[in-house]
Amino acid sequence: DTAVSQTPKYLVTQMGNDKSIKCEQNLGHDTMYWYKQDSKKFLKIMFSYNNKELIINETVPNRFSPKSPDKAHLNLHINSLELGDSAVYFCASSRGATSGANVLTFGAGSRLTVL
Amino acid sequence: DAKTTQPTSMDCAEGRAANLPCNHSTISGNEYVYWYRQIHSQGPQYIIHGLKNNETNEMASLIITEDRKSSTLILPHATLRDTAVYYCIVPHNDYKLSFGAGTTVTVRA
Numbered sequence: 001d002t003a004v005s006q007t008p009k010y011l012v013t014q015m016g017n018d019k020s021i022k023c024e025q026n027l028g029h030d031t032m033y034w035y036k037q038d039s040k041k042f043l044k045i046m047f048s049y050n051n052k053e054l055i056i057n058e059t060v061p062n063r064f065s066p067k068s069p070d071k072a073h074l075n076l077h078i079n080s081l082e083l084g085d086s087a088v089y090f091c092a093s094s095r096g097a098t099s100g101a102n103v104l105t106f107g108a109g110s111r112l113t114v115l
Numbered sequence: 116d117a118k119t120t121q122p123t124s125m126d127c128a129e130g131r132a133a134n135l136p137c138n139h140s141t142i143s144g145n146e147y148v149y150w151y152r153q154i155h156s157q158g159p160q161y162i163i164h165g166l167k168n169n170e171t172n173e174m175a176s177l178i179i180t181e182d183r184k185s186s187t188l189i190l191p192h193a194t195l196r197d198t199a200v201y202y203c204i205v206p207h208n209d210y211k212l213s214f215g216a217g218t219t220v221t222v223r224a
Contacts, residue, residue, distance in 0.1 A: 004158075031210065041200075043159065043214035056211055090158050097209035101147045101166075104212060106158035 003027050004107035006091050012113045013081060020077045021110045023091030031055075032074035033092040033104065034066060043090070049074055050096060078112075086114045119203045124219040127197075133190040135218055137203030140184040148179060149212065150188045152199040159202070159214070162188065193222045 004025045013019050025032065033056075034046040048056035049068040063079045074093075078085060088111045092104040120138040127133040139148060150162040163170055163177045165186070170177045176189040190197055202217040 035214075042216070043153075045211055045213065048210050050210070056208075092158075101149070101164050102209040102212075103149075103161050103164065104151075104159075105161065108158050109156075 002107075004091055004093055004105050006089075006107040006110045008110060009108065010111050010113075012115065014115055015081055015083060017081050018077070018079045019081060019112070020075055021089055021091075021112070022073070022075045023107060024073050025091075025093040025105070026072065027093055027105060029093035029095050029105070030071055031094045031096045031102075032068065032071075033094075034074065034076050035090040035092065035106075037088045037090060037109070039087070047074075047076075081112075081114045083114050086112055088112070119205055119215060121201075121203050121215070121218045123216065124221070127190075127193045127220060127222050129195060129222055129224050130192055133193040133197065133220060133222070135188040135190075135201050135203075135220065136185065137188070138185045139203070139205045142183050142205050143207075144183075146205050146207065147209070148177070148183075148186050149204045149206070150175070150177065151202045151204065151212075151214070152197075153202070153217075154196075154199040162201075193220075195222050195224065198222045 031050045033048045037043045047066040052068045065077045068074045088109045090109045091107040094104045149164040151159045153159045165177045179186045200217040
């Protein structure tokens with residue numbers, strides 16, 4: 001039973017299309033995140049939601065829109081896909097930092113390839 | 116984030132202890148030190164964290180110097196499956212973990 005699950009695992013699409021990546025966690029965590037790992041392998045945080053509220057919104061093009069229908073889900077919708085959006089996108093969740101350290105559990109990643 | 120400095124890469128013999136250093140000289144008094152690793156093509160995996168005291172769990176030990184300006188992650192008996200990129204992170208904002216380049220650890224038979 002996967003703790004943080006992402007779908008799809010692989011996504012190949014054409015420039016200009018709109019696509020979504022879904023994330024679900026069954027850990028009962030309050031906080032969820034999206035990270036992007038590009039071809040240079042650096043992991044960069046994109047967004048974070050705590051109890052369905054956006055708490056971190058890094059410098060990300062507004063073509064990227066996260067949506068959190070409930071605490072257990074955080075989806076990432078990307079409009080007008082560009083070649084530079086090709087990357088592996090990781091979802092993560094955590095209890096939050098209310099009681100000290102904040103430990104993240106990551107999903108397996110969704111590899112997006114834009115042609 | 117407090118800047119961390121790690122060696123780019125290191126090799127380790129299977130069955131031996133792997134000692135991974137990290138410098139974080141600008142760490143503040145209430146900032147944690149976290150260690151994660153990323154095995155090829157997988158999501159990052161939490162290893163251990165600490166504030167002031169040394170910590171040990173089933174995966175590793177974390178030794179933090181008294182002045183907290185550096186730490187060492189110890190994998191007691193490295194196996195081939197421990198080959199990964201290891202990240203030492205000291206976030207100013209606990210919700211915003213930033214991953215640097217890390218240390219690429221190769222465990223050799």
